[in-house]
Amino acid sequence: MDIKSLRYFLAVTEEGNITKAAKRLCIAQPPLSRQLQLLEEELGVVLFQRGKRRIQLTEEGYYLKRQAEEILALVEKTRSQLGQMGNSLCGQVSIGVVETCGGSILPDLAEGFHSQYPDVSFQIWSGNGDEVTDKLNRSLVDMAILREPFYIEQCESIFLRQEPWVAVMSRDHPLAGGADEIELSALGQEPLMISVRPSLQDEILNWFNEISEERKIFCYYNSVASVIPMVEHGTGIAISPESVKSFTSGRNLVYKKIIHPQHDSRLYLVRRRYQLPPAAAGAFWDYTKKKYCDKD
Template identity: 40%
Template sequence: MDIRDMKHFYAIVEEGNISNAAKRLNIAQPPLSKQMKQLEENLGVQLFERGSRRIRLTEAGQLLRERVEQILGLVDGTMKEITELNSGLAGILSIGTVTTSGATLLPDLINKFHNLYPNVTFQLWEGDGYRILELLDKRIIEIGIIRAPFDSEFYESITLPAEPLVIAMKQDGCHCGEDPENVRLIELVNQPLIIPLRWKAMFVEWCGKAGFKPNIVCISDGVLLNILWAKLGIGMALVPKSVEGLISDSALTYKKIIEPTVSTETVIVWVRNRKLSANSKHFLDLLKDMVVK
C-alpha cells in the first residue's frame, strides 16, 4: 500500500461512494474500483460493505481510515515544513474548533492573519471538544480551539478570559425566578435541563453544593441542537453566553446563572513537545497580541 492508495481510499471515505471520489480525483470510476479491490486483496481483508448507495466501512476499514488520517496528516505536515524552509509563510494552516468559540473568535483573527500572510490558506474543522483533540492527536490539525476542561499533561495551551454560562429557555414556556436577566442556581430545581457532556460532572457538583440533584433530560455537546430543543420546550439548555449573540431568536430567552456565577473558558491547545509549523507559530503570536491581555 502506497500514498496513492491511501489518498484514493480516503477520498472514497470522505465522499461516501466511489463515483463521487472518482470525480474528485479526476479519474474514471472502474479503475478506482479495481484499485480498491486490489488493495483489499493485498491486505487480505474487506474494507467496504457494498450493496448500498453510500459505502460503509467494515471494522478493518475503520481501522485503516484512522491510520490513513494519521499518515496523511504527517505527510502533509512534513511537506509544509519543507516548503516553509524555502518560501517562507505559505501553504495551509489547519485549525479545529468547537462551534461557539470558533464563531466568535476566528473571523476577526483569520481576517487579520490573512492580511499579514496572504499566501496562507486555512482548513477549518468543526466538532465537539473530544473530536478536536482527536484531530490534534492524529496530526490532522495543529491548533485546536476547545472549551475547558482538558488534560494539560498532553497539551500546551492559552486560556482566554472566562465567559459566563447561561440558561436558554423557551420565551413563552416555564420561567425560572422573577429576574428577567438572571436565574439563581437553586431556581433550576426540578427544571428539565439539557447539559453538554463536557460540563456534566461540574454542573452536577455545582447543583450538589446548592443542595439539589439536577433533572437532566438530555446530555449533548451539540450546541445548535440543544438550542433547538430549548426552543421546542423540551428542556432548558446550558450554553456559553456567546451563544446569545450568535443565535438570536424571539422564541428564546437567555438568563445568566448566579448564586453562584458559573463560567467556562475557551482554550487554544496544541500537542505538547510537538514542533509547530511557522504558520501555527505566527497564528498563536497574533492570537496573543489580539486576545490575551
C-alpha cells in the same frame, strides 16, 4: 496500502457508489474496483457491503475511513509545512476549534493576523472538546482553542477570555420572561441538556450538589448544536457557555445567565510544548500572545 489507494477508498466512501467515485477521480470504473479489491486483499478484511445501487461500509471499513482521513490530513499538513519553510510569511496555520469557542474568538484573531500576513491561510478543524484535544495530542493541528478543563500532553496556553454559563430555552418556555438572569435553583426541576464530556458533566452536576438541589438530566450532548432544535421545541433547557449565542442567534431562543452562584468558563489558545512549530503557526501564536497579554 499507499496514499493513492487511500484517496480512492475515501472517494468511494464519500460518493457511496463506485461509478460516481470513478467519475470524480477521472478514471474508469474497472480499475477503481480492482484497486479496492487489492486493498481488501492486502488488509485481509472486507471493507464494503456491495449493493445494487449503493455500497455500505463494514465495521472494518468505518475504522479505515477514520484512519485514512487522519493520514491524508497529516500528509496535507506536512506538504504545507515543507512548502512554507523557505518563506516565513507564507504557509498555513492549522487550528482545532471547539464549536462553542471559535465563533466568538477566532474571527477577530484571524482577521487581525491576516492583515499582517496576507499570504498565510488557515485550516480550521471543528469538533467537540474531546475530538479537538485528540487532534492536538496527535499533532494533526498546530494549536487549538479549548475550554477549561483540557488535558494536553505537555502544553502551554494563552488565556483568551472568560464567559458565564447560560441556560438556553425556547422563547415560549415558562421561565423565558423577565430578567436575563436565572438562579441555578430554578433549573433544578427542569429537563436539562448538558455536555457528554465527563469533566463538564462533573462540573455542572457539582453546581447543584453545592446548593443541595436535585436536577433532572434529560439529555447529554457532544455538540450543543444537535440539541438546539429540541430546545426550540420546548423539550428541555440546554446549559452551555454564553458563546453559544454566536452561532444560534436569531432563532426562537432565550439565553439567561446562570447566577446564585454564577459560574464562568475560561477559554485558551493551546499548543503542545517542546514542539517546533512551522513559521506561520509560530507567528500566529506570537500575534495572539501579544494581543491578549498586552490587554493586562
